[in-house]
Amino acid sequence: MSHFDILIVEDHPMMIRSITASLAVLHPQAHADCGVVIVGSLMQAKKRLLRRREPPGLVIADLNLPDSRGLATLRALREVAPGIAIVVFSASDDKSTEQAALDLGAQAFISKSALPQNFVQKLQPFLPGSATPCAPGLSVPASAGEAPHHPVDLLTERQRAVLAEVASGYRNREIALRLKIGEQTVSTHLNTIFQRLGVQNRTQASMQYMAWVKAHGLLG
Known part of the structure; x- marks a missing residue:
């Protein structure tokens, strides 16, 4: 085409x-x-x-x-x-x-x-x-509606921060300590992240985040 x-x-x-x-x-x-x-x-x-x-x-x-x-x-x-x-x-x-x-x-x-x-x-x-x-x-x-270029763009800065920690392999308790937020807050953010990205688990969400990072030239 x-x-x-x-x-x-x-x-x-x-x-x-x-x-x-x-x-x-x-x-x-x-x-x-x-x-x-x-x-x-x-x-x-x-x-x-x-x-x-x-x-x-x-x-x-x-x-x-x-x-x-x-x-x-x-x-x-x-x-x-x-x-x-x-x-x-x-x-x-x-x-x-x-x-x-x-x-x-x-x-x-x-x-x-x-x-x-x-x-x-x-x-x-x-x-x-x-x-x-x-x-x-x-x-x-x-x-x-006006869809963003990538679903990760739908996330807030805090949600992207949580997702970045997930992509780095940290679990909820570790993320809570690193970001200085409650563990339940991490779970709430993850539920929203999964919904907005259209994924079912951490692995799928991490893959979308890494694709977003690569698309924005943020890989070091």
């Missing part, structure tokens, strides 16, 4: 944050003003695809949406844009569903339970080899 042009079809905010965070690792330009659209239903996706003279270079789609379920979602996207590259991002770990999706022409099938590095590895082959200038056209709908 001539520019970074991706359609994300997903209705869960945490999953959207996880996908966009992974894209930010792969391409710093994969954000709201650089050719990424986020829609939350099959109907919205079809409208976006039908309005474009050329399909986007990649669609990342959940199979289960408010107005469509299972492989019917993939079939519908294929009908609208038969030559499009589709990566399925699904809550299902069922091998038969994965094989059926691949048989229907999905380029890859990624479970939502996959660790961030696995998602990145599977997504990489379907992205451009190098970052290119931002292009007009697709953009995040106004209703989606």
Whole structure:
């Protein structure tokens, strides 16, 4: 594809944050003003695809949406844009569903339970080899708000400080002592951090933090 042009079809905010965070690792330009659209239903996706003279270079789609379920979602996207590259991002770990999706022409099938590095590895082959200038056209709908370039930007300075300690391998009690805050406060911060980053554990949160640090040139 001539520019970074991706359609994300997903209705869960945490999953959207996880996908966009992974894209930010792969391409710093994969954000709201650089050719990424986020829609939350099959109907919205079809409208976006039908309005474009050329399909986007990649669609990342959940199979289960408010107005469509299972492989019917993939079939519908294929009908609208038969030559499009589709990566399925699904809550299902069922091998038969994965094989059926691949048989229907999905380029890859990624479970939502996959660790961030696995998602990145599977997504990489379907992205451009190098970052290119931002292009007009697709953009995040106004209703989606002005998303930051990376989910870590959503955190407060204190939350980032807690996350930095987590990424350094410290446990809650140690973090509390180092930052001179209560251990319960650390736990509260971590719950918020996990929610805002769209992750489930310390390892995933640490990976996103290190990607953010690298993107901002903060590695010594």
